[in-house]
Amino acid sequence: MARYQLKEAFYTLQGEGARSGRAAVFCRFAGCNLWSGRERDRASAVCTFCDTDFRGTDGVGGGRFLSAETLADHLEELWEAGADSGSASGSSSDSASGSGVVVGSGLDSDSVPGFDSRSGAGSRSSTGYRYLVCTGGEPLLQLDSAAIEALHRRGFEIAVETNGTRPAPPGIDWVCVSPKGRAPLVLTSGDELKLVFPQPEAPPERYSGLAFDQFFLQPMDGPELAANTEQALAYCRAYPQWRLSLQLHKLLGIP
Numbered sequence: 001m002a003r004y005q006l007k008e009a010f011y012t013l014q015g016e017g018a019r020s021g022r023a024a025v026f027c028r029f030a031g032c033n034l035w036s037g038r039e040r041d042r043a044s045a046v047c048t049f050c051d052t053d054f055r056g057t058d059g060v061g062g063g064r065f066l067s068a069e070t071l072a073d074h075l076e077e078l079w080e081a082g083a084d085s086g087s088a089s090g091s092s093s094d095s096a097s098g099s100g101v102v103v104g105s106g107l108d109s110d111s112v113p114g115f116d117s118r119s120g121a122g123s124r125s126s127t128g129y130r131y132l133v134c135t136g137g138e139p140l141l142q143l144d145s146a147a148i149e150a151l152h153r154r155g156f157e158i159a160v161e162t163n164g165t166r167p168a169p170p171g172i173d174w175v176c177v178s179p180k181g182r183a184p185l186v187l188t189s190g191d192e193l194k195l196v197f198p199q200p201e202a203p204p205e206r207y208s209g210l211a212f213d214q215f216f217l218q219p220m221d222g223p224e225l226a227a228n229t230e231q232a233l234a235y236c237r238a239y240p241q242w243r244l245s246l247q248l249h250k251l252l253g254i255p
């Protein structure tokens with residue numbers, strides 16, 4: 001039995017929340033405790049609006065890893081390939097509708113005017129700024145101390161995107177919790193709370209007193225995205241503690 005199972009892993013820009021725009025390797029762990037990932041189970045799941053295919057290990061950069069070291073080696077290779085090519089490439093499992101302006105996913109820095117890819121290592125060093133976003137599925141079903149230590153040894157800053165139903169192992173550098181209205185919230189502190197909005201069972205007021213540094217509303221993608229975006233915008237205008245998180249990667253057509 002493999003110790004870690006990844007649906008996919010890819011180099012892109014963080015598209016959501018406080019750190020949107022930052023280059024990162026995304027590590028999408030397979031499986032979730034709030035939905036099987038099968039469409040036929042969606043309506044009866046605890047979390048019903050998921051925009052992601054996290055079943056199996058068959059995506060680009062996915063697979064089964066027998067040890068923390070082999071997992072970390074794999075993710076390090078993706079960082080080096082991504083930071084060296086300057087491209088946002090790979091596969092995304094986001095499956096909900098995207099209605100934004102698609103500018104393509106093959107941005108090549110060599111063709112960007114004014115960007116000299118051969119210039120000094122300082123601006124595009126593959127050893128500096130290493131950033132890993134662990135997501136899924138639910139990453140805290142698999143991410144453990146052994147993986148965190150192996151990744152830290154390779155110089156990664158480690159972020160997680162979690163539904164907050166499981167405790168986080170020590171050592172994670174950035175915790176983003178995205179509560180789901182019908183699931184018990186165990187992680188009640190962290191760096192950012194990013195609430196998919198609206199959720200009838202999860203009004204923002206329920207979370208506004210928790211110990212997070214930043215609070216975001218992220219419009220629920222799907223058939224009502226436009227209306228949900230209007231509603232989130234109105235809420236952020238009325239309650240300035242909350243900021244709007246648009247899913248930048250969907251607007252840009254990148255993974």
Ligand SMILES: C[S@@+](CC[C@H](N)C(=O)[O-])C[C@H]1O[C@@H](n2cnc3c(N)ncnc32)[C@H](O)[C@@H]1O
Pocket residue numbers: 032049050051052096135136137138139161162163164177178194196218219220221222
């Ligand atoms: C696919 S989840 C994986 C991580 C973790 N299971 C969680 O829910 O936070 C990644 C992020 O996408 C958000 N998300 C999922 N479905 C969405 C949707 N339909 N619209 C907007 N955000 C969504 C989640 O709330 C979470 O912040």
Ligand SMILES: Nc1nc2[nH]cc(C(=O)O)c2c(=O)[nH]1
Pocket residue numbers: 012013014015016026052092094135136161249254255
């Ligand atoms: N670019 C990009 N940013 C993201 N931020 C959170 C994501 C996720 O699926 O967890 C995600 C994703 O899938 N792609």
Ligand code: SF4
Pocket residue numbers: 032033034035047048049050051052054136137138163180
């Ligand atoms: S908790 Fe996260 S991964 Fe699981 S179904 Fe919901 S949004 Fe998807």
Ligand SMILES: [Mg+2]
Pocket residue numbers: 051052094
């Ligand atoms: Mg996503």
